Amino acid sequence: MIKQKSIHRHFIIYKPYGVLSQFGSNDSKQQSKKFLGLLHDFPEGIMPIGRLDEKSEGLLLLTTDGKMSDFVNSQKVEKEYYALVNGAITSEAITQLSKGVEIGFDGRKYQTKPCKVFKLDAAPNLPERSKKIRDARHGPTSWISITLNEGKFRQVRKMTSAVGFPTLRLVRVRVGDIHLNTMQVGDVVEVFGFL
Template sequence: MPEIIIFNKPFQVLTQFTDNEGRATLADFVKDKGVYAAGRLDYDSEGLLILTSDGQLQHQLANPKFKMEKTYWAQVEGEITDSALQQLQHGVELKDGMTRPAKAKKIPNPAVWQRTPPIRERKNQPTSWLELKISEGKNRQVRRMTAAVGFPTLRLIRVAIGPWQIDGLESGASRKLTINLPAGQKTPPANQRNTRAKHSSRQRNRFNKAGKRSS
């Protein structure tokens, strides 16, 4: 049965194992040999990244044609409006075309880890959080979508890909899962078995115990 690594990628870490410019990479956190990222997550974004040594599974997880839903929490500049949420829900016109309709809603400030460095803050300029679920992979799509409706993203965290989540993983932590794939199945099912946690039980607490409330 194939195995995956669920990794909570910190801010300003490359989703590759080497870098000629001395920036932080996956090699600083993931010590398993022969694994590769299934898909990517921008250098300035945080959250869920899946790694595997199984080439076919890597392709299935990364390829947009499988339309695996990805869930993001975005902290945006300003108080997000119902009108902006409706635009996101119906699709937004970007330079490279119209996005598919997204699931978008405002959420309370989530209890997540403190980012280093923290976001820039402006006096008299509030921020708000929204949850956005998309099933496509345009370059920097979430950031461009929120900017297009008038609310630039200040912080972006991917919290789920399909059935997999980073619940209980602190920034920089990872855990291994075994995937039960029935014969002929093309996309991984939701049922999983946690084979090994790489961190303490303290780090396996859910988000509301994982860190300080973000400002």
């Protein structure tokens, strides 16, 4: 009997703010939470490639292919984020971020790897977030781009806080060569492979 090769399925989604990067559970503590299954009728065996925390939004890849997931999660694939930070960010803070900063991870201190960071000249053209972000009466804000080859839990938020500019909004806009482009919040697109 010849074993038929299974055909894997892949999706690109714009994860909304307030949705967990996982599929539901029967845990009573999580019954009030929103999961990815609300966005689409995904096939069995689907898994998110990496995660975005509940308060983060943007590009999330899903696949039924574990090898694909391992490759995208490896440090060979860049992930770019746009972060709205509290305050008028300084060139010194950007330099610190790009060289790597010390953050807490798993109860230990962790030095982030060098990465690409720059200030955006204008606010990016992103859909409005469902939950309002504080307005200009509370002082200035800045948009920055951070491109990482690693992805520790809440890493970008911890990095911007470490240099004195906490993140107010975080949107992943790129994974490798896949860009958010004109996708809208909650969009789900099936694709035929990521690479």
